[in-house]
Amino acid sequence: MKFTFLFIFGVFTIFTCLKAQEKWNLKTCVEYAMNNNLSVIQAQIQADQTGLTRTQNYFSRFPNLNGGVSGAFNSGNNQDPTTFSRVTENYLSAGLQLQSSADIFNFFSKKYSLQSSVWDEMSAKANVNKVKYDIGLTAANAYLQVLLARQQVKITAVQVDQTRAQLENTTKMVKAGALPELNQTQIEAQLSMDSSNYYSALGNAQQALLNLRNVMSMDPAQPFDIEEPEVEKIPVESIADLQPDLVYAEAKQNQPQQVGNRFRVQSAALAKKSAYFSRYPTLSTFASLSTNYLSFNKRPLYNKVITGYQSTGLVADAGNGVLYDVQSPVFTNTSVAGYIRPGKLWNQFTDNFRKSLGLSLNIPIFNGSAAKIAYARAGLNLKSAELQLSQDDLKLKQDIQSAYTQAMTAMQKFEASQKAVFSSEQTFAFSQKRYQIGMLSIFELSSSQNNLFRAKLEYNLNRFDYVFKMKVLEFYKGKGLKL
Numbered sequence: 001m002k003f004t005f006l007f008i009f010g011v012f013t014i015f016t017c018l019k020a021q022e023k024w025n026l027k028t029c030v031e032y033a034m035n036n037n038l039s040v041i042q043a044q045i046q047a048d049q050t051g052l053t054r055t056q057n058y059f060s061r062f063p064n065l066n067g068g069v070s071g072a073f074n075s076g077n078n079q080d081p082t083t084f085s086r087v088t089e090n091y092l093s094a095g096l097q098l099q100s101s102a103d104i105f106n107f108f109s110k111k112y113s114l115q116s117s118v119w120d121e122m123s124a125k126a127n128v129n130k131v132k133y134d135i136g137l138t139a140a141n142a143y144l145q146v147l148l149a150r151q152q153v154k155i156t157a158v159q160v161d162q163t164r165a166q167l168e169n170t171t172k173m174v175k176a177g178a179l180p181e182l183n184q185t186q187i188e189a190q191l192s193m194d195s196s197n198y199y200s201a202l203g204n205a206q207q208a209l210l211n212l213r214n215v216m217s218m219d220p221a222q223p224f225d226i227e228e229p230e231v232e233k234i235p236v237e238s239i240a241d242l243q244p245d246l247v248y249a250e251a252k253q254n255q256p257q258q259v260g261n262r263f264r265v266q267s268a269a270l271a272k273k274s275a276y277f278s279r280y281p282t283l284s285t286f287a288s289l290s291t292n293y294l295s296f297n298k299r300p301l302y303n304k305v306i307t308g309y310q311s312t313g314l315v316a317d318a319g320n321g322v323l324y325d326v327q328s329p330v331f332t333n334t335s336v337a338g339y340i341r342p343g344k345l346w347n348q349f350t351d352n353f354r355k356s357l358g359l360s361l362n363i364p365i366f367n368g369s370a371a372k373i374a375y376a377r378a379g380l381n382l383k384s385a386e387l388q389l390s391q392d393d394l395k396l397k398q399d400i401q402s403a404y405t406q407a408m409t410a411m412q413k414f415e416a417s418q419k420a421v422f423s424s425e426q427t428f429a430f431s432q433k434r435y436q437i438g439m440l441s442i443f444e445l446s447s448s449q450n451n452l453f454r455a456k457l458e459y460n461l462n463r464f465d466y467v468f469k470m471k472v473l474e475f476y477k478g479k480g481l482k483l
Contacts, residue, residue, distance in 0.1 A: 251396055
């Protein structure tokens with residue numbers, strides 16, 4: 001009883017999960033992949049970093065302003081930072097500084113650097129769209145592969161059923177002595193091979209679904225399955241509107257890769273101008289405000305008396321060859337007359353307040369040819385960007401031509417499968433009439449019916465393939481995937 005309850009509960013749970021599992025259509029899969037694929041997220045991060053560089057270049061044009069606070073403990077023989085006299089004692093010092101500078105001449109280097117970074121940001125955003133488009137196309141292709149794999153499962157299943165029916169009929173005839181046992185053995189071998197193909201097709205279908213999940217960067221534990229769209233309802237442009245030259249003309253203007261390449265060429269051209277003007281002298285202005293504070297133990301102030309004289313090393317010419325040695329008095333400290341104490345903090349900051357304003361001219365004379373090499377490198381970067389633009393345009397043209405050839409081939413296969421379905425329908429209709437009058441066995445009628453079913457499956461497979469190939473051409477026009 002307990003086993004029966006668990007079995008019923010398990011079946012109910014599985015049924016509920018399957019019912020709750022929502023099937024994803026092509027549009028949902030593509031949009032999810034474009035928004036969640038890790039490559040798209042990485043490209044967006046790079047675009048954000050490029051935007052920060054552009055912002056930094058924008059604010060670099062304005063004057064800078066920096067403030068500072070300093071403090072120190074000094075011991076031994078030092079220079080008094082306020083009186084600049086030599087003292088031998090311990091004291092504390094503090095300072096406040098405010099500095100600013102701005103470029104006056106050769107502002108063009110920063111100007112063109114900013115404009116270059118603007119084009120870089122636009123190029124990075126175009127690259128995000130390119131990655132999204134590529135991921136969307138990859139997801140759509142993975143979706144198609146799932147559909148084709150499942151159609152292949154159906155085809156191999158029909159083949160297994162047809163071979164099994166043939167085996168049953170042959171077994172009866174062998175038992176009746178109408179056919180040798182070798183025929184039965186051969187069909188059994190064929191059934192084993194068809195069964196193997198069926199299970200391989202099942203595995204391929206599961207792998208195709210897993211590949212789609214990977215493209216979408218979806219959690220493997222999340223329930224996921226796709227729905228088979230009504231392919232006849234998917235809009236497809238006329239092949240006349242998808243000629244390679246027409247598609248290339250629009251793709252060259254609309255494809256994110258081509259748009260980003262044009263932006264990169266503009267950026268490289270402006271970066272070259274920035275490198276050119278960086279070789280010019282730079283005239284800058286600077287200004288600063290500062291003050292100091294000194295804290296020390298009280299210093300004694302002594303009464304002094306003259307205790308003698310000493311030579312200064314100088315002489316005074318009194319005329320007629322008479323020279324006098326110039327001497328200075330020697331003072332000796334006696335009693336303490338008082339003490340010197342540090343002033344109050346605010347008073348010292350006010351008394352020691354200093355300000356400066358000036359100009360600075362920086363003339364590049366010899367710096368290891370850094371500016372010259374930077375300009376030459378910028379020129380090579382411009383040529384590289386132009387070559388990349390031409391190379392990608394050529395590749396785009398080749399890809400469009402290849403996609404057009406594949407679309408034409410898919411169209412021909414689709415039209416051929418239409419004819420095969422029509423022929424199979426006529427054959428099955430004739431088989432039914434012959435069976436009704438006893439001129440055809442049930443096995444032959446079943447084989448005719450299976451052939452019709454298989455032809456329809458081939459028709460659906462080729463139709464999916466044809467529609468997708470046409471969608472690839474539409475995609476190259478730069479208008480996305482119209483689903």
